[in-house]
Amino acid sequence: MDTSRIFDRSDIRVIAETRAWVERAVIGLNLCPFAKAVAVKGQIRYVVSAAPHEEGLLDELALELHHLARVPPEETETTLLIHPGLLLVFADYNDFFYRAEARLKSLGYEGVLQLASFHPLYQFAGTASSDVSNATNRSPYPILHLLREASLDRAVAVFPDAAQIFGVNIETLNRLGPDGWAALQRSCADEGRAAVRSDEGGADRES
Numbered sequence: 001m002d003t004s005r006i007f008d009r010s011d012i013r014v015i016a017e018t019r020a021w022v023e024r025a026v027i028g029l030n031l032c033p034f035a036k037a038v039a040v041k042g043q044i045r046y047v048v049s050a051a052p053h054e055e056g057l058l059d060e061l062a063l064e065l066h067h068l069a070r071v072p073p074e075e076t077e078t079t080l081l082i083h084p085g086l087l088l089v090f091a092d093y094n095d096f097f098y099r100a101e102a103r104l105k106s107l108g109y110e111g112v113l114q115l116a117s118f119h120p121l122y123q124f125a126g127t128a129s130s131d132v133s134n135a136t137n138r139s140p141y142p143i144l145h146l147l148r149e150a151s152l153d154r155a156v157a158v159f160p161d162a163a164q165i166f167g168v169n170i171e172t173l174n175r176l177g178p179d180g181w182a183a184l185q186r187s188c189a190d191e192g193r194a195a196v197r198s199d200e201g202g203a204d205r206e207s
Helices: 009-027 035-040 054-070 090-106 132-137 149-158 162-206
Strands: 044-048 078-082 113-118 143-148
Touching: 009 035, 009 044, 009 078, 009 162, 044 054, 054 078, 054 090, 054 113, 054 143, 090 113, 113 149, 132 162, 143 149
Parallel strands: 044 078
Antiparallel strands: 078 143, 113 143
16 A cells, blocks of 8 residues: 655544545545556555645656656555645635646656546536535545646546546435435545544554
8 A cells, every 4th residue: 555655643633534435435435437456466665745836746746757657656656645734725726727737748758647626625517515516526625636638548448438427426426415425525534533533542452
């Protein structure tokens, strides 16, 4: 399992909650049909950023882009760069995302790597904030998702209904409803808190 480079107890909660979201929402609701195989093989890299400002986060993004481009897919297929304390307003995150894409291009990774956006308050243009369709891109924390374009191309090639994924996701979320989505979010948060309690218990036994 590929996790962040170094993490403390607060990061343990962030990673556990994010992993629970991947398992219960992204995979559990089949919002991304390509995600299960990558997760099962432990090829998702979780990185928690503590950058104090946007420039620092851009620098960390550059490091993670270099890392993903350098290592084989068997080691890391995709990376989730998570920042639990920055860009909490979706409009700010959305503006930053354009800067993140510009950094990717400036580093020469256009056509090789790409970014996808996830945020706790994600809102598609033309939708109300309460529209359950926004949940397709709603994550526990602001996330920059780094992907390999070659892997995406292969996945789309073998998945005959790739163009229909978004429509199927909307149907799934409409069936789940706001209450069901809220319950899923609570379960992910509970998973994060449980991970911290488990870590604290282990530390007490070792001391």
